[in-house]
Amino acid sequence: MTDFEDIVVATTAEHVLQITLNRPKARNALRTNLLRELAEALDAAAADDDVRAVVLTGGEKVFAAGADIGELAALDLKGVVEDARPGYWQRIAQFPKPLIAAVNGYALGGGCELAMHADIIIAGDDAEFGQPEINLGILPGAGGTQRLIRTVGKPLAMKMVLAGERIDARTALTAGLVAEVTAREATIERAEALAKAIAAKPPMAVRQAKDVLLKAFDTDLTAGLRLERQAFTILAATEDRAEGLSAFMEKRKPQFKGR
């Protein structure tokens, strides 16, 4: 895999890739180069049949403190219009395989938005989530207004975006922003274990399930149910479906091949 400056990419288990944001001195602020590298790494992971799940982390201390404020300050109107970053965010959002965020410490602004690009967030008990952009005279720019309100509901999303107030890991759990809270030292380990468990499932079924689940954010129920039916039908043509059903009946462990 390519050498990166702002992220570290490593295979941590069979079919599991770990991506670590690596600008600790800047609290992992998401400068353009970091977003570009992340989009490239995820594109490569999407194309690699050997990768079945990805863990995204900022390490043990901080997830990410948001967009690089120095870069934002240097952008005039033309710069904002021609900015390459929305394209990188779009590539991250389109990653088709399971993406699990392990969040320790701050996930603020673009950092909170990046965590929300993951399919599952595991939070350390010291994690703090926030959208403080309002304090800078801007608003969330990587889907934060839309994804947050759909995930935690109107009252909390309004409080976080309009007042810039952070929430702690327990509040994030109660609100449904994160799937689990662990001890800070165990966050990455738990996310890895989950990624490993998902990587052992039939990959085509996992991919179809992720795709249809995410469609619930932007379709009505009737259209969503139609998509679910289509996905269910597509899977009827897979060898893994036949293997999963036979293995159950024969009381043995299934051997999934991704076909």
Ligand code: DAK
């Ligand atoms: N950008 C650049 N540098 C940052 C940074 C950031 N977001 N956050 C921290 N740093 C740097 C600090 O400047 C400091 O650098 P030095 O002074 O050491 O050179 C170093 O990291 C350590 O920071 P602190 O001394 O402040 O560390 P603390 O532990 O005391 O505090 C903190 C950590 C995360 C609470 C604090 O640094 C903080 O409040 N940071 C800013 C958080 C924030 O406001 N985030 C929102 C940024 S705006 C878009 C998509 C997305 C966005 C915009 C557009 N499009 C696609 C159009 C997103 C916008 C944002 O995220």
